[in-house]
Amino acid sequence: MSKATLYLDDALHQALRVKAAETRQTMSDLVNDALKASLSEDLEDIAEWKKRRNEKTYGYEEFLAQLKADGTI
Incomplete structure (x- = not known):
């Protein structure tokens, strides 16, 4: 095990x-x-990103239009 020095905000240190x-x-x-x-x-997020990185991306306006078409909004 390694030793490290951390500088914490006073309130965070007290809560800890x-x-x-x-x-x-x-x-x-x-x-x-x-x-x-x-x-x-972070590792879970990276793994999920790798699985989905080739999916089609949508612009904001296109995404809103899809939500409206689906009846979500």
Whole structure:
């Protein structure tokens, strides 16, 4: 495990300390969990983008027209 120095907004640091105390987890564990979740979400987004990157794209006006034609708006 590596050690890092983070500079947090005072209010964010206080919220992290409170959550750590309430959940009986370390601040490091909470930060690690948050980073893992964020990075995992990025990987999911990238995978989805790769699956859909060859789909037809629509301009805004064309998209609105399609929504109207479908009765969505």
